[in-house]
Amino acid sequence: MVASSVTRNGVSLFNFRKNEMVWSWTEPTDYRNRHKVTEKRMFRDAIAIEEISSICVVDENECLGFIDFRRGQLFSSMDDRISVYCGSDCALTSELRQSHGCPICGFSIGDGSLFALHSEENVIDVSPPASYLLS
Numbered sequence: 001m002v003a004s005s006v007t008r009n010g011v012s013l014f015n016f017r018k019n020e021m022v023w024s025w026t027e028p029t030d031y032r033n034r035h036k037v038t039e040k041r042m043f044r045d046a047i048a049i050e051e052i053s054s055i056c057v058v059d060e061n062e063c064l065g066f067i068d069f070r071r072g073q074l075f076s077s078m079d080d081r082i083s084v085y086c087g088s089d090c091a092l093t094s095e096l097r098q099s100h101g102c103p104i105c106g107f108s109i110g111d112g113s114l115f116a117l118h119s120e121e122n123v124i125d126v127s128p129p130a131s132y133l134l135s
Contacts, residue, residue, distance in 0.1 A: 005122065011046045011055060011067065081105050 012024040045058045055067040057078070065078030076084040080103055084094040 011057060077104050 011026075012021055014021050044060055044062070047056050048054075049056060053069045057065045059065065059069065059078065063079060065076070067077075068075045073087070074090055076083045076085070080097055082096045082104060083093060086093045088118055
């Protein structure tokens with residue numbers, strides 16, 4: 001499996017074994033319309049991590065982000081934000097954003113809650129249990 005950032009704000013997965021594109025994603029128009037032009041992400045590179053169903057992306061500022069597939073949901077982590085997308089059209093269903101703006105360096109899902117670990121020492125955000133997180 002190979003991930004590539006063919007568009008400036010999207011990622012595609014290509015399966016060389018079957019010689020076909022298996023998945024493609026771009027930031028939804030509603031996200032782009034809600035944020036200033038300066039906040040739009042432009043991806044420079046992407047790599048698939050097949051063993052854990054994850055994609056690592058690098059933006060124009062050389063910040064790392066991750067896209068994870070879990071039980072039919074797509075979790076996108078970039079900068080100070082984690083976005084959750086559901087359904088065949090990848091509709092944005094929820095977003096967790098760090099209040100004081102430091103980047104998220106990892107996240108985990110447990111007991112129906114989303115836990116975000118930030119690059120600032122000893123800062124952890126926990127979202128309350130929600131119906132969009134499948135257990």
